[in-house]
Amino acid sequence: MSAPGTTKLLEVRDLAVAFETRGGMIHAVNGVSYALETGETLGIVGESGSGKSVHVLAMLGLIPKPPGRIARGEVVFQGRDLLALPDKALRKVRGGEIGFVFQDPMSSLNPAMTVAAQIVEPLRIHLGLAGAAARRRARELLDLVRIPDAGSRLDQYPHEFSGGQRQRVMIAIAIACKPKLLIADEATTALDVTIQAEIIALVRELKREIGMAIIWITHDLGVVAGIADTVQVMYAGRILERGPVDDIFSDPRSAYTLGLLRSLPDLGVRDVRRLRLQPIEGTPPDMRLPPAGDPFAPRNRYATPRCFLEAPPLSQAPGAAPGHLVAAWYDLPGQLARERPTP
Numbered sequence: 001m002s003a004p005g006t007t008k009l010l011e012v013r014d015l016a017v018a019f020e021t022r023g024g025m026i027h028a029v030n031g032v033s034y035a036l037e038t039g040e041t042l043g044i045v046g047e048s049g050s051g052k053s054v055h056v057l058a059m060l061g062l063i064p065k066p067p068g069r070i071a072r073g074e075v076v077f078q079g080r081d082l083l084a085l086p087d088k089a090l091r092k093v094r095g096g097e098i099g100f101v102f103q104d105p106m107s108s109l110n111p112a113m114t115v116a117a118q119i120v121e122p123l124r125i126h127l128g129l130a131g132a133a134a135r136r137r138a139r140e141l142l143d144l145v146r147i148p149d150a151g152s153r154l155d156q157y158p159h160e161f162s163g164g165q166r167q168r169v170m171i172a173i174a175i176a177c178k179p180k181l182l183i184a185d186e187a188t189t190a191l192d193v194t195i196q197a198e199i200i201a202l203v204r205e206l207k208r209e210i211g212m213a214i215i216w217i218t219h220d221l222g223v224v225a226g227i228a229d230t231v232q233v234m235y236a237g238r239i240l241e242r243g244p245v246d247d248i249f250s251d252p253r254s255a256y257t258l259g260l261l262r263s264l265p266d267l268g269v270r271d272v273r274r275l276r277l278q279p280i281e282g283t284p285p286d287m288r289l290p291p292a293g294d295p296f297a298p299r300n301r302y303a304t305p306r307c308f309l310e311a312p313p314l315s316q317a318p319g320a321a322p323g324h325l326v327a328a329w330y331d332l333p334g335q336l337a338r339e340r341p342t343p
């Protein structure tokens, strides 16, 4: 699967996370396995509640325990299992070798601290920088995320920045220590489309400059098209499909991915999207009782009886590009060919 000369930066092996709640056990992540190469950008998509956030929070040791519990799995980052690291060692990784940006910069930034103080913090903790050297680097970072007039803005507070600029400050903090991996979870969701596009363009430039790998999480498949090398589709705490971005868009093999593509506004580029704009019918399963079979089966018009009984493994899709994996018992291209009206 990996191209020659690339190396694995991260390997997630059979990760499962549950929450013990008064209403019962919620099985949020149910056996997720994948690898990320050095410098690769992975887009993770899926409707709300599919376990995207929980799986990265678990990786970073940020799941509240209780009610959260890592049921099983390993998250090997640069040769070390993050789930087995003592808290102190994990804190060194978090914000140092792994930077992260979440959806709402207002709640992630401290409203009572200047922007300079907040950028300097990771520099002090992870790189031991202080005083004038730290301040110089903080200013460079604000320049790097294209905040105009960085020098005079360092001493301002978060509320003096616009929403898009606050997200840029969050990115400056996330990349302050030149991480090997940047994790962004719905990082542009709260922003309007123009600002969203600017932030994505910025992250692509920073990736070129810093050479980091990225995990970009979003419920919006349209957003990953502009940034990802590889796309991974999650549903009910599992991966239903994964592959090179162009193949996912031009040759989807999971009915769920097809549903996500068809619910995108038509950009007039790809085949599947020329079909009508249609939302996916039905609702995701109740994660207190995860289904035994393919979790998407009840919403899938192409489901076969086997889909309801047995969960399909994630494996190479027949006839698809190498590394294009799908978890499905049904043959989506065959079904679509049968449906196509004869001219």
Ligand SMILES: Nc1ncnc2c1ncn2[C@@H]1O[C@H](COP(=O)(O)OP(=O)(O)O)[C@@H](O)[C@H]1O
Pocket (backbone or CB within 6 Å): 019, 021, 026, 028, 046, 047, 048, 049, 050, 051, 052, 053, 054, 055, 064, 067, 287
């Ligand atoms: N602290 C929590 N307590 C109980 N359930 C939770 C908690 N956090 C997340 N969950 C549940 O875990 C599942 C996955 O959530 P999440 O990873 O946030 O989804 P996504 O990011 O894909 O929208 C959801 O069913 C959600 O309700």
Ligand SMILES: [Mg+2]
Pocket (backbone or CB within 6 Å): 052, 053, 054, 185, 186
């Ligand atoms: Mg989320």
